[in-house]
Amino acid sequence: MKKTRTRLPLLLTVILTLTLLLAACGGNSGNNASNNAGGNSGTTDNSSTATNDSTNATTTDTTNSSNAAADNSSKAQEEVTLKFYFGGDKKAATDEVWSAISDYLKTKGLNVKFDINFIPFGDFKDKMLVMAASGDKWDMNFDGDWLSYKQMAAKGSYMALNDLLPKYAPTLYKKYEDQGTLAAATVDGKIVGLPWTMSMNQRKYAAWRQDLTDKAGITPAPDSIKTIEDLDVFLHKLKEAYPKDKLSRSTPLGIYMQRDEWVDLGFHGMGFYLNDPAVKIQPVEQQPFYKEAALMSKKWYDDGILNRDAMIDKEDGAAQWRNGKMFYTDSDHEWVNADPGFADPSYKLGSSLLYPDKKYVNRTALANVVAINRNSEHADRVLQFLDMLETDQQLYDMVQYGIEGKTYVLKDGAANYPDGMQTTTSNYMEWGGQWALWKPQFMRPNPAYGKDFWVHEAEFAALPVNVNSPVDGLFISEDNIKNEVAKRDQAVEEFNKPIEFGNVKDVEKAVNDYIEKQKNNGLDKIMSEAQKQIDAYLASKK
Template identity: 75%
Template sequence: MGRTKARLPLLITVILLLGTMLAACGGNNNGSNTGNTGSEGNTNKTDNGSTAKPGEGKAEDEVTLKFYFGGDKKSATDEVWSAVSDYVKAKGLNVKFNINFIPFGDFKDKMLVMAASGDNWDMNFDGDWLSYKQMAAKGSYMALNDLLPQYAPNLYKKYQEQGTLSAATVNGQVVGLPWTMKMNQRIFAGWRADLTEKAGINPAPDSIKTIEDIDTFLHAVKKAYPNEKMSRVTPLAIYQVRDEWVDLGFHGLGFYLNDPKITVQAIEQQPFFKESALMSKKWYDDKILNRDAMIDKEDGAAQWRNGKSLFTITSHEWANANPGFADPSFTQQTSLLYPDKKFVNRTALANVVAINRNSEHADRVLRFLDMLETDKTLYDLVQYGIEGKTYVLKGDAAEYPDGMQTTTSNYMEWGGQWAFWKPQFMRPNPTYTKDFWLQEAEFASQPINVNSPVDGLFIAEDNIKNEIAKRDQASDEFGKPLDFGTVKNVEEAVASYIEKQKDNGTDKIIAEAQKQIDAYLASKS
């Protein structure tokens, strides 16, 4: 009895100490989240207040993941993603989806505004041709170095095998998740063959190779169809291919592939820029370039499919894929431009998904992406939708249901799906035939198609923000009219534009970009 009484104070002390420790563990750390792991960190609260690691099979609170993609929202989207939610819930991921779309013409500007305003969403589609580089530069995307291997180990392993994460790494931080495809977007001239054949204009296959060939051809088509809208495509990209110019995707700077020093230069100072502006002026005056081309924000691919243009500049992909014309009587013919010129392969950053720095559910986004990497049933559901409603299977091929096609689809071919493409699961479909992407990868491996020596480089803007802002503003105000042929005197306008950009600090921007490129190349040697 005496010994029992002697131990009671010690026992009470231990109990109080344990209670204090448990209270501390259950606290909210003043609301901080130093690990930047989303709202749940390494564990998920269950309905009874306990915690469970992902995959332990215990219930976790339902959360809604808010995603943004580019393009127009198709009619069955919400129904499909409700089915996606049901499927992943059965697999232990308790999430719903709020799926949003932004038209591609507005995508870049809107994403930048949303990020600057501190908007809260979880994941979005992006690419080097949209807002990715600016968003990454501004710190709008969450660093995933620790989270990716923890919550998406299968996807992380794929990236390790491909070595593509370096392309999405900024200052040592992985801020984007690239697609896993290999391709080259060499440009082709494309035209409505049903109309040119009707007019007796029948160029031999692959005979249109140069800007001069295109100019002659377009004037012949315009003469045959004087009242039709011809094209909204300017010739600048054609001249860049001719001269083997590589656009850095950095505020109008680039370099020539035949330059071993990789000397950074401004595009407006290149001889081909003035040549292009002169051709644009000719096309604008002759109504080959649509009069509203400079302000038209409608998706160019949709215009082509719907028969709103007779000519386009397209890629190797769409020269060989089914463009999905709205009218089955429409046909296209294409011709590879400057086939003897080298051209860089498409970067791993062509299509990415990224997690917003303000996301409270980064762990669940990554768990979803990891499931998509390994689960073919989920892949079919996300990419093609609900069998019998948004697609039908014909053998292994995913086809449109009767009465639907690309332009009238209720889900298939939705915009922004590309970052989710998985070569191991892709089905033949009305757009891409069997083994299409294997052939695309083979084309990208031809000697004439090369990897950019600076692929994966991200040029930081911290030291040149003011100069870049002025340069971008002048590009919109004075560079765009030159590109679209709306100026009165091209020679004077080009000279004036060059001087304006010099005054805006172009030399400083070039020097900073060159310094970073030189350091990047030195690190690879």
């Protein structure tokens, strides 16, 4: 504020100085308050009151400036770096985009930089579990019930956000409250994840390169491939037409599950049948369909339909599909209706819905989540960032699409690739793990998803054949069975994987040995503890 200086006679100056000293010694706070409240600015006044104000301002100017600077320093945020982990491959412009995001956030009062890291999806689950067990420090990561979320949450690897979420992300918290989705991410009363807010169903479709089948004269009628037997015949025709090419890395187990209306709980290879009102948990390896699937996998492996390296291939399967390295894949309603992003415009998609009359559960709120590491030192900043993302279209566009003109172009409200770029050559758009940060209120049409795409996804999920799981939101605590589930998980990796991918000599023996192995790993104790929690959860909903 510009100060007004007044020339004073020497005597008056001395008198006023003595008066000020006496006032200071006497602690005349009431008089000072009155003067401060006067707000007499913008005029020059030779009255004693105005002179007193001016002298006060002049005398205390340096002190007030120092105090203000100290106050501002204590209130201003120090710059911190937030370390994030997402799944997939890191795009070329990622660091540049997030640097721009940092600059933008600073103009909004959030003083942060970003260290953005990606883990290939094939390694994501194992690496996250190892990082957590090692006590590594990071701030936020992507996760989901199909990755490491349930195990990470069970091991206490994620920070409880009950107090922090409403304090630092009140808008986001209210949205979760309105939708009622936080219960799904609550473990023993602790909110340990931030779910996405989308509605969809991932029942299986068979998907193939129609340009190749047309070329080979293989022309199935629309939606005529409905069963595993139909698919087996089709895939053998495709292999016969292209005997030297890698065909697929999709195992048939999930299709058998869909056929028998089995629900995978995402709990160490266990689930239940939708037609069982009691929701009795069972191990997948003891189900008749498991052996059927194993026999089909063996057949596909021996006949070259399943790639020989499918069990160990860590490359992103979606990228292989887009780049023409696979001719067949399992798919779902989303990706048979979205643009698949093929590397070559001559590639065409063919598809058929499998077992269309069977019930199938909708995706849970835990399908895609972000979580804060229990060792994060900056959880408040992470939540502030997420709250701003809930209300700021410009920030959302930067996070999802990047830098306009460099990583995307905006035309008629749609975000598209710049000229000469597409899904497989994108320098930022469609980056892996973005899904947990999707905001329906800000989502733009883009090359993959046209206008109202997610409205139609929600309509598909609402069909009578697509149902919500009776235990959606259930989280099974492992506190009393930690040793047993650790042994079970090890056996899943060592024995189940070769069975599922057909890489065993004798299917019958392999399956029977695996069943016995898991029984000896404390299966009864795991099932008893899990069933107790399922029953309690169902009782609480009545």
